[in-house]
Amino acid sequence: MTISIIGTGVGLPAREVSNDELTAITGLDTSDQWISTMTGISSRRICVDETATDLATTAARAALLDAGVQGEDLDYILCATIGGDTRTPSLACAVADQISATCAALDVNGACAGFVYGLDLAASLISAGRARTILLVCTEKMSAHVDWTDRNTCVLFGDGAAACVITAGSMLKQIHVGAIPDMTAITMRNRMSGNSPLAPTRDEPGYVEMDGKRVFKYAVSIMEHEVQRCLDALDLAPDDIDHYVIHQANKRIIDFTISRLGLSPDKFPLNIDRYGNISAVSIPLLLHEMRGQGKIHPGDKLLLCAFGAGMTYGSCVMEWE
Amino acid sequence: MFEEIAQIVREYKGNDSLVIAPETTFSSLNLDSLETVELVMKVEETLGVSIDMNGEINCVGDLMAVLEKTH
Ligand SMILES: CC(C)(COP(=O)(O)OP(=O)(O)OC[C@H]1O[C@@H](n2cnc3c(N)ncnc32)[C@H](O)[C@@H]1OP(=O)(O)O)[C@@H](O)C(=O)NCCC(=O)NCCS
Numbered sequence: 001m002t003i004s005i006i007g008t009g010v011g012l013p014a015r016e017v018s019n020d021e022l023t024a025i026t027g028l029d030t031s032d033q034w035i036s037t038m039t040g041i042s043s044r045r046i047c048v049d050e051t052a053t054d055l056a057t058t059a060a061r062a063a064l065l066d067a068g069v070q071g072e073d074l075d076y077i078l079c080a081t082i083g084g085d086t087r088t089p090s091l092a093c094a095v096a097d098q099i100s101a102t103c104a105a106l107d108v109n110g111a112c113a114g115f116v117y118g119l120d121l122a123a124s125l126i127s128a129g130r131a132r133t134i135l136l137v138c139t140e141k142m143s144a145h146v147d148w149t150d151r152n153t154c155v156l157f158g159d160g161a162a163a164c165v166i167t168a169g170s171m172l173k174q175i176h177v178g179a180i181p182d183m184t185a186i187t188m189r190n191r192m193s194g195n196s197p198l199a200p201t202r203d204e205p206g207y208v209e210m211d212g213k214r215v216f217k218y219a220v221s222i223m224e225h226e227v228q229r230c231l232d233a234l235d236l237a238p239d240d241i242d243h244y245v246i247h248q249a250n251k252r253i254i255d256f257t258i259s260r261l262g263l264s265p266d267k268f269p270l271n272i273d274r275y276g277n278i279s280a281v282s283i284p285l286l287l288h289e290m291r292g293q294g295k296i297h298p299g300d301k302l303l304l305c306a307f308g309a310g311m312t313y314g315s316c317v318m319e320w321e
Numbered sequence: 322m323f324e325e326i327a328q329i330v331r332e333y334k335g336n337d338s339l340v341i342a343p344e345t346t347f348s349s350l351n352l353d354s355l356e357t358v359e360l361v362m363k364v365e366e367t368l369g370v371s372i373d374m375n376g377e378i379n380c381v382g383d384l385m386a387v388l389e390k391t392h
Binding site: 037038211213214216217220221252256 | 353354355359361375
């Protein structure tokens with residue numbers, strides 16, 4: 001007995017911004033041609049006046065409704081995020097407040113691997129008998145964290161939330177999370193670290209900074225390694241997996257991984273074209289969309305794999321029920 | 322080492338008769354910046370080395386220079 005996902009939901013900003021619009025809004029020297037060729041992104045959702053709490057709450061309510069579970073039935077709310085609207089209380093507490101839950105509420109920062117980290121924690125809490133029903137809400141308002149004058153990074157990201165309700169079950173067959181510590185490949189400095197009255201200098205606000213090529217190399221090798229690890233752990237052949245649900249950071253990372261592993265692109269669902277990289281949200285958002293489109297059937301095997309700042313990574317295999 | 326790298330480039334481009342010189346730039350081979358990273362990864366695996374991408378790697382000679390410096 002491990003865990004199962006019994007409901008999913010999403011919360012997205014209303015405003016969709018195409019590459020051409022983004023170019024016009026930011027005034028950056030970029031283009032639809034560059035962004036779509038180098039990343040596979042055509043548009044992304046960006047918050048106008050929605051807060052991270054709004055997105056998270058919408059996703060949470062939809063997932064609870066889908067699962068037929070009430071806020072008061074929850075034992076734990078886990079939010080996978082690099083930061084909600086307030087540093088404290090946590091985003092998980094903000095969601096608890098909105099859905100009338102009084103259970104434990106905690107944020108988890110696994111960056112873009114946050115969903116798999118959240119699943120691992122949920123599986124641990126449930127198998128230890130500490131929780132029966134867990135709400136995992138992945139939420140990222142990347143528009144608050146990127147430097148809109150930096151064309152190397154701001155074109156890549158989007159905003160959104162995706163949630164799932166987790167109970168004891170047998171969907172999760174295998175899970176592994178880890179990190180290859182690298183503090184500079186992708187980083188966002190803490191805005192408060194130079195605030196001490198004794199500090200010699202004040203810190204400037206930090207935004208997402210990235211060494212794109214180094215991250216690209218990490219991403220490809222992590223995905224290749226983790227896919228193989230999952231297959232070996234369960235003694236599966238690549239074809240036994242029905243859907244490779246991979247973090248949507250850059251379509252070029254996915255394409256290159258597919259060609260290195262010699263796999264069929266048909267098994268790799270994509271949504272990066274419409275959302276860009278929404279960090280921890282990308283995989284649960286894909287799962288929700290695939291369910292809605294009737295693409296996941298009972299018995300289907302899914303291999304999930306993500307990597308993010310840290311460099312964190314995580315992968316797992318699920319058999320849908 | 323040059324001939325080994327040249328052969329990896331030919332394989333990556335799927336063209337056995339491609340003429341490669343140290344001055345051959347990756348852009349002249351119609352490789353964009355991410356395809357160049359893919360090529361570098363193939364060189365790393367084939368030669369069992371690790372290549373730091375921090376400096377400018379624009380041509381085959383640049384790649385050899387980085388390799389000679391670190392290995
Ligand atoms: C971001 C990424 C697409 C950039 O590709 P790259 O090969 O590293 O590109 P470079 O930064 O070397 O830029 C190549 C050229 O495009 C230019 N460029 C960069 N961003 C641009 C943009 N938005 N529009 C137009 N041109 C751009 C560069 O200035 C450079 O031009 P130059 O050669 O004339 O100087 C790529 O590094 C990447 O996707 N990395 C992984 C990032 C990621 O997934 N992060 C999240 C992980 S969770």
